[in-house]
Amino acid sequence: MKRWLWVITAGLIAGVALASFISRDPGYVLLQVAGYRLETSLVAFIVATAALFIFARFVGRLVAGILGVVPGVGRWLGKRKEEQNLELIQSSFDDVLNGNVTALAGKAAKLEKSSWHSESRAKQLRQWLLARQMRSSQKPAQLNKIWSKAAASDKAEVALRVEYITRLYQLGATSDVDVVLLESAKSSWQDALNSVLAVHQPKNAEQLLERLTQVAASEKSGAASLAITLLKANALAGEAGDDLLIEAHKKQASEHLIKALGVRRLQKAS
Structure with missing residues (x-):
């Protein structure tokens, strides 16, 4: 009880002191915007600002209450968002089945913002689109433009790099x-x-061959060594190249050696 008495007394004293100070010099505020002019005292300006803040806070809480608390409204908005996400995913799936890469690329940004989004899925979608766009390209310039716009992380993916090189070869850009x-x-x-x-x-x-030799000196997978064998075999004419591929395959079986040997045999037959 004594504590509250002291608080009330201190408040009254502070109020009287503040009123006395304001009565001598209430301050002055001038606002001028777009030809409009507003003059008021500093006290009135502070009170108006505080009232505006309280009103804005009240409106914000009211809107939040309507969207999240009022029965039915929040649930309806959530359900509507889920339906939109489902429609987006279904239409995107149809684009995949129909091979409509252009339409799917246009929906990629929306898919990343939907509930379907995750870092791994976004990466898979981005790389899938890149691979399909490269396969559908008809000119080397178009292919190079697609590749230049790809993210650095996607360019580092071996599968995509092979896809890019293979398509370049198919288009004759040796x-x-x-x-x-x-x-x-x-x-x-x-x-x-x-x-x-x-x-x-x-x-x-x-x-x-020089670069691959340097890589092969420190690698353990044997991929660079196999590449060296392929380069050497391709540089040899006739049976010598075939024999090199066959001997290499006996030591370490590889589909690439078989493929290279098959290409050489077809070239001879033609």
């Missing part, structure tokens, strides 16, 4: 293939890239 293969051999070499060397002999084979 000079671009040679450049990309040489870039790929800077610090490492993946076995999937050997599928390209099985059917293609780069014009810069000597440079590529």
